[in-house]
Amino acid sequence: MSFQPVLPFMGYPGWTFLSRTLDQQQETFEQGAQITRQVQNFEQKIGAVQTAEQLVNDRQLLEVALGAFGLEEDINSKAFIQQILESDTLDTASLANRLADKRYLEFAQAFGFGDFDVPRTQLSDFPTEITTAFQNNRFEIAVGDQNxxxxxxxxxxxxxxxxxxxxxxxxxxxxxxxxxxxxxxxxxxxxxxxxxxxxxxxxxxxxxxxxxxxxxxxxxxxxxxxxxxxxxxxxxxxxxxxxxxxxxxxxxxxxxxxxxxxxx
The missing domain is CATH 1.10.238 (Recoverin; domain 1)
Structure with missing residues (x-):
């Protein structure tokens, strides 16, 4: 059974406790088998991805990519996500820019498929950038399951x-x-x-x-x-x-x- 965050109190007292124990709780959570597998798989494979189409067609990679931006509920909207990823984020008329939820714009900017000839997936520190955000988000979801x-x-x-x-x-x-x-x-x-x-x-x-x-x-x-x-x-x-x-x-x-x- 995976580690579940400990929240003994509600409201602000609960937040005070969580803040004080956050580093230890999050480290323990991230050592869980499922999170570890997802992180290792993404870091090993994302460097081979050079197009938005390749990313959306690999469900395991896409789950981590979306999860890093709190967009995991869009996992089955492949065509929509591909359009977002292929957006030119410098074009104010692009889909990523037109959406009110700016997490989509940040998502598109992070991968850079629509902005550069060579996407950011080729950068040496890119895998860790995304998996760190993914781990943070997964921990927040686990906390949210309780409060x-x-x-x-x-x-x-x-x-x-x-x-x-x-x-x-x-x-x-x-x-x-x-x-x-x-x-x-x-x-x-x-x-x-x-x-x-x-x-x-x-x-x-x-x-x-x-x-x-x-x-x-x-x-x-x-x-x-x-x-x-x-x-x-x-x-x-x-x-x-x-x-x-x-x-x-x-x-x-x-x-x-x-x-x-x-x-x-």
């Missing part, structure tokens, strides 16, 4: 560090947050956004995000989350608000059930 909020928190911790290293404007970084569904969920919950918020015009959403960032963190720059203490505050706010929302939903459901019983 979905913890998975979102782990993803936010990772994605915000990656985002801070990108050479794009602060506005572009906010739009990247808005285009990353899991990361957006963390921000929306932490900022107390209603479900109807996503229906607003994107420019208006950006204004609200920045207003809430100033209110809760003192500045509207996404760059602040490059600091560990600011990421921790964001995740704490997310977990506390999410737990409160779940409690309120459960209380409302219980009251509804009691009302129905009394009326009957």
């Amino acid at each position: 979905a909020d913890m998975r979102l928190a782990l993803g936010a911790e990772r994605d915000l560090q990656v985002l801070s290293d990108r050479s794009i404007s602060d506005t572009a970084k906010w739009y990247t947050v808005m285009g990353n569904a899991p990361l957006r969920q963390v921000f929306d919950t932490a900022f107390g956004m209603p479900a109807s918020f996503a229906a607003l015009d994107l420019d208006r959403q950006l204004e609200v995000y920045r207003d809430r960032a100033i209110r809760d963190f003192g500045t509207d720059s996404i760059e602040q989350f490059n600091q560990p203490e600011m990421r921790e505050k964001l995740i704490r706010n997310f977990l506390i608000r999410s737990e409160a929302q779940n409690f309120n939903a459960q209380t409302s459901a219980s009251q509804t059930a009691l009302t129905l019983l009394q009326s009957g």
Whole structure:
């Protein structure tokens, strides 16, 4: 039986425990037989892959490739994934650029099939780049099987560090947050956004995000989350608000059930 992450507490106390034991738990998880086989197979074979078609036709390689970007649910959408991989990511009209979920763009950029005559699969450090991301994602999934909020928190911790290293404007970084569904969920919950918020015009959403960032963190720059203490505050706010929302939903459901019983 594979190792399952240990989460003895819910909410922010659970996150504190997970953060403290993360390195040890993740190392133990990655030593599991299935993860080890998948990583070794990818690292041995990906160098021979030179086209998107070759990748999508090898299910084992594709599973790791998609899993590295949290796109594992698309494993059976071979034609769609091939189109993504063959996109010219510098062309704003390409499919990878048009999709709201920017994980697809990052996926296409990582492999470079549509950008270069020689794809990035030929680089010596490419296999490790992808398998490391795959291992991280698989661990997050295992955590999410026990607590979905913890998975979102782990993803936010990772994605915000990656985002801070990108050479794009602060506005572009906010739009990247808005285009990353899991990361957006963390921000929306932490900022107390209603479900109807996503229906607003994107420019208006950006204004609200920045207003809430100033209110809760003192500045509207996404760059602040490059600091560990600011990421921790964001995740704490997310977990506390999410737990409160779940409690309120459960209380409302219980009251509804009691009302129905009394009326009957």
